[in-house]
Amino acid sequence: MFALLLYRLLLLILLPFLLLALVIRSKNNPAYRARLTERFGLFPKPFKQGGIIVHAASVGEVIALKSFIEQLLDTYPELPITVTTFTPTGSAQVNKLFGNKVQHGYLPLDVFFASKLFLHRLKPKMMIFMETELWPNLISQCADNKVKLLLVNGRLSAKSLKSYKKLTPLITPCIQRFDHILCQSQENLEHYLQLGAKPQSISNSGNLKFDISLNNDIQAKQTELANLLKPAKQNQRPIWLIASTHEGDEALALASYQKVIAEQADLLLVIVPRHPERFDAVAKLCLAQGLSLARRSENSVVNNEQVWLLDSLGELMAACSHADIITMGGSFSQIGGHNPLEPALFKKPIIVGSDMSNFKEITQQLLESSALIQLNTESHQTSEQSEELSKTLSALLNDKHKQTVLGESAYQVVLTNQGASQRSIEKVQELMQ
Secondary structure (H helix, E strand, O other): OHHHHHHHHHHHHHHHHHHHHHHHHHOOOHHHHOOHHHHHOOOOOOOOOOOEEEEOOOHHHHHHOHHHHHHHHHHOOOOOEEEEEOOHHHHHHHHHHHHHHOEEEEOOOOOHHHHHHHHHHHOOOEEEEEOOOOOHHHHHHHHHOOOEEEEEEEOOOHHHHHHHHOOHHHHHHHHHOOOEEEEOOHHHHHHHHHOOOOHHHEEEOOOHHHOOOOOHHHHHHHHHHHHHOHHHHHOOOOEEEEEEEOOOHHHHHHHHHHHHOOOOOOOEEEEEEOOHHHHHHHHHHHHHOOOOEEEHHHOOOOOOOOEEEOOOOOOHHHHHOOOOEEEEOOOOOOOOOOOOHHHHHOOOOEEEOOOOHHHHHHHHHHHHOOOOEEOOOOOOOHHHHHHHHHHHHHHHHOOHHHHHHHHHHHHHHHHHOOOHHHHHHHHHHHHHO
């Protein structure tokens, strides 16, 4: 209790700095300035009360929860389902996937008065968090108000476990407040137990991220992108896509690309930055290297351009369907990588860097099934990484059979591991009785 009181006091002290951080972030992404009242728990009317709240921090989490939320809507048609996010891109994704089927707003900052207003406004029966989302103040208030608490797709890496153990007076009571924790693997379950989770209130449900599928919106986007890529496809240009890039990833991709086009001059590089505020900086980086560039935001057809910058939101999955080889960004530094299952759904060969710690179990399953290529270079030197990446890419471009085998194997891993959404729904039903 003392640790929670100290946490609440600390957040109150830090509140001006948290708001300043949002303002600074809004310089590159003005959406961070919008709907600020929601950050303080002041949800707009008319929001229906007495339903279920699902929190998905950003785009990746929203996409991963898509199947689960759809099943939740089917299971409880009489209840309002509210989906909260913390980022504008996550908000846009919720609106795109679900429209008015769900209520949507930003999760408030985890300060006492904001979370109190939030809960008073919505009066939920249940609140569902995902993966490593632990909000000590909100979770405590939910428990005090008899709101059922469920953590789905629980993920706790060895690195996070080590960090959380330093905060056990705050974190352990927090996770013990959950009515149940559904983990995405046995290893994650054991990490939660080490942190103090109750053995009777934790189980392994598998990973929600395997429960991905195509819908009409994605198929429409596939067609839209295909029209822009028509000249490249007609000329049979091979397409290499690097997905969800962070700072440093683009420089690595461009350095590797410069090496590969010495032999494969018609290769088209598609770059999909993770954060929209970096779109212009990535475009400048490409042009500074003397490469011709097409931007998705300009809606122009890709002819002979060397790089296509996908400076748009919500089109990565559709773009994966058009690539020949896909590399996951965030896996070449200390980011921990991004979800490789979307390209796997399209039977695409996947290359990742040495750091896929955010998707350790998924990566391991893909490697064990010979369904993914992981590079060995752990050095953060672009020259060393680009050397290995360019050689791997060149070899794969020249081996169509290996591309097919990798893609088919990756797809089978996805199919074999689906079902976590249904198991999570069953736990919701059990707790709601």
